Amino acid sequence: MIYLDNGATSFPKPKVMLECMYKCMAEYCGNPGRSGHYMSMKTGEEVYKTRKNLAKLFNISNPANIIFSINTTGALNQGIQGLLKEGDHVITTSMEHNSVLRPLKMLESKGVEHTIIKCDRTGSINLRDIKASIKENTCLIVCTHASNVTGTIMPIREIGELAHRNNILFMVDGAQSGGCIPINVVEMNIDLLALPGHKGLLGPMGTGFLYVRDGIELEPLLLGGTGTASKDRTQPKEMPEGYESGTVNAPGIIGLGCSVEMLLNTGIRAIQEHEESLTRVLDDGLRNMRNVIVYGVEDCKEKVGVVTLNINGKSCEQVADELSEKYGIAGRAGFHCAGLAHKTIGTWETGALRLSVGPFNTKAQIKTAIEAVYKITRSV
Numbered sequence: 001m002i003y004l005d006n007g008a009t010s011f012p013k014p015k016v017m018l019e020c021m022y023k024c025m026a027e028y029c030g031n032p033g034r035s036g037h038y039m040s041m042k043t044g045e046e047v048y049k050t051r052k053n054l055a056k057l058f059n060i061s062n063p064a065n066i067i068f069s070i071n072t073t074g075a076l077n078q079g080i081q082g083l084l085k086e087g088d089h090v091i092t093t094s095m096e097h098n099s100v101l102r103p104l105k106m107l108e109s110k111g112v113e114h115t116i117i118k119c120d121r122t123g124s125i126n127l128r129d130i131k132a133s134i135k136e137n138t139c140l141i142v143c144t145h146a147s148n149v150t151g152t153i154m155p156i157r158e159i160g161e162l163a164h165r166n167n168i169l170f171m172v173d174g175a176q177s178g179g180c181i182p183i184n185v186v187e188m189n190i191d192l193l194a195l196p197g198h199k200g201l202l203g204p205m206g207t208g209f210l211y212v213r214d215g216i217e218l219e220p221l222l223l224g225g226t227g228t229a230s231k232d233r234t235q236p237k238e239m240p241e242g243y244e245s246g247t248v249n250a251p252g253i254i255g256l257g258c259s260v261e262m263l264l265n266t267g268i269r270a271i272q273e274h275e276e277s278l279t280r281v282l283d284d285g286l287r288n289m290r291n292v293i294v295y296g297v298e299d300c301k302e303k304v305g306v307v308t309l310n311i312n313g314k315s316c317e318q319v320a321d322e323l324s325e326k327y328g329i330a331g332r333a334g335f336h337c338a339g340l341a342h343k344t345i346g347t348w349e350t351g352a353l354r355l356s357v358g359p360f361n362t363k364a365q366i367k368t369a370i371e372a373v374y375k376i377t378r379s380v
């Protein structure tokens with residue numbers, strides 16, 4: 001299969017990661033931070049190694065500020081629900097995933113209000129609109145780094161600057177950008193960063209994390225065993241264990257650490273260049289095709305490796321099925337858990353087909369995909 005659904009999860013995974021996970025499970029996997037024997041200690045050390053690799057990749061000075069979660073949704077929920085309280089105001093955008101918009105909607109019933117800034121039809125935001133929405137009780141701006149519907153990259157550094165000038169915290173959803181384009185939490189003014197392990201970081205599903213800058217007060221979302229202060233009925237708030245209650249996905253986290261090590265050696269810039277060149281070929285090939293509508297920004301420097309389209313006369317689901325069944329090409333059709341983003345770009349009624357590239361795709365595969373879409377347009 002030609003896999004162009006890297007926006008949903010990356011595939012294939014690096015062999016080094018598979019070997020790493022196998023070794024962990026076959027040779028030493030004890031419960032980290034729970035016992036003093038070799039297996040528990042070794043697992044704890046390897047889990048910590050992942051924290052260190054992630055810290056290095058994102059310029060996080062203290063690896064203990066990384067809280068492991070089961071996915072980006074878990075990380076975003078911990079960040080959003082852990083921070084906000086009655087009377088607070090939050091600013092977000094119309095290109096967000098439901099993992100931001102649904103917690104914010106739920107928090108309305110707890111007295112937390114929010115403003116959604118409408119982006120334009122390419123998914124781009126105007127900083128002036130954010131600035132105009134800041135109120136006295138605004139305490140958080142939460143924003144995707146790159147849209148999962150159009151790939152559009154948001155001006156994160158500038159939004160972070162604006163937030164900090166107004167004493168507002170800045171949280172970034174890096175679900176589509178982590179491992180694909182550089183993220184530097186210091187240079188980009190990021191206070192909280194939520195990321196998946198299984199997308200651009202090339203780790204397994206069931207992994208993700210939330211980075212929380214020093215000095216930020218956060219209520220833990222999940223209460224329970226931390227391996228520390230066991231006689232205490234109240235939840236410890238030490239980072240990171242106070243926010244990682246229960247047994248963590250150690251084999252997954254350790255596998256993620258191996259993938260991140262590989263990314264550190266390869267360099268994110270090299271991955272970015274490769275994905276950008278493939279995206280350009282795909283975008284150019286489809287944007288100029290009769291009966292094909294491509295959404296989002298045209299300049300591939302302004303987006304991650306996503307090309308989203310519709311073919312006149314066919315539903316996006318039909319096109320996705322045909323691509324899969326006739327041509328062995330994997331994409332994702334529908335609304336991508338981001339209905340409001342579809343409303344923003346004008347596909348509220350129809351949804352769209354998303355093709356998303358990864359580091360292991362080749363130019364030949366992209367050309368085959370363009371050819372396949374062309375054949376489908378001819379069969380309408």
Ligand code: ALA
Pocket residue numbers: 007008009097148332336337
């Ligand atoms: N949020 C993921 C996507 O965009 C699953 O497909």
